[in-house]
Amino acid sequence: AVSNQIERGALIVFEGCDRSGKSTQCGKLVERLKNTGIKAKLLKFPDRRTTIGKMINSYLGQTYDLEDHAIHLLFSANRWEARDTMMTLLNQGTTLIVDRYAYSGAAFTAAKQGFSLEWCKQTDIGLPQPDTVLYLTLTSEAAAKRGGFGEERYEKEVFQEKVAKNFQDLKDKHWQVIDADRSIEDLHEEIYHLTQKVINQAKYKPIEKLWT
Ligand code: FDM
Numbered sequence: 001a002v003s004n005q006i007e008r009g010a011l012i013v014f015e016g017c018d019r020s021g022k023s024t025q026c027g028k029l030v031e032r033l034k035n036t037g038i039k040a041k042l043l044k045f046p047d048r049r050t051t052i053g054k055m056i057n058s059y060l061g062q063t064y065d066l067e068d069h070a071i072h073l074l075f076s077a078n079r080w081e082a083r084d085t086m087m088t089l090l091n092q093g094t095t096l097i098v099d100r101y102a103y104s105g106a107a108f109t110a111a112k113q114g115f116s117l118e119w120c121k122q123t124d125i126g127l128p129q130p131d132t133v134l135y136l137t138l139t140s141e142a143a144a145k146r147g148g149f150g151e152e153r154y155e156k157e158v159f160q161e162k163v164a165k166n167f168q169d170l171k172d173k174h175w176q177v178i179d180a181d182r183s184i185e186d187l188h189e190e191i192y193h194l195t196q197k198v199i200n201q202a203k204y205k206p207i208e209k210l211w212t
């Protein structure tokens with residue numbers, strides 16, 4: 001009965017701590033999907049190329065300061081400005097592989113003094129709901145072996161631990177926790193197989209709204 005409907009693409013989000021290999025895995029997955037004939041596109045948040053994204057980039061690079069609520073709203077706005085394009089692509093059958101999403105938005109701001117996770121989630125309510133969130137985990141020892149933090153804002157041990165705790169609290173039925181302490185190739189194989197299932201199951205499902 002559904003065979004004449006247009007198959008939509010899946011919304012696949014990667015989240016995880018710093019140095020867990022999110023960006024590497026996103027890149028490899030998109031290439032693999034494309035090579036096997038699946039329409040796929042890589043998105044990344046923050047998208048630093050837009051006007052809002054340029055402000056976020058300066059903030060992260062510590063070129064200038066922004067009030068904590070204000071930068072939270074900019075990260076969120078940077079997702080909302082991508083919303084229509086995301087919906088169009090998904091409805092046209094393109095699978096989106098997304099490097100960070102609203103969960104990073106809530107987890108990072110809520111790690112700051114005086115912010116609750118509840119408050120932080122509000123601005124992203126109603127964004128497209130991911131079909132799956134692949135949460136890559138690393139112990140702090142395994143992460144340390146991969147090298148030190150960079151120079152950007154938030155790249156500090158104590159802060160990152162608070163972020164990791166917030167991610168735990170954000171977990172819901174859409175999340176799959178994946179141990180990232182493995183070779184790039186092994187991790188990629190597992191992720192590729194997981195996503196095959198997600199892409200097939202998403203085809204005829206409506207796109208839901210996040211946190212509603
Ligand atoms: N970050 C990312 C946030 O604080 N809020 C958000 O909504 C998003 C998407 O920005 F520290 C933080 C997470 C990270 C920094 O991310 C830049 P990348 O993935 O390193 O570019």
Ligand code: MG
Pocket residue numbers: 152
């Ligand atoms: Mg970074």
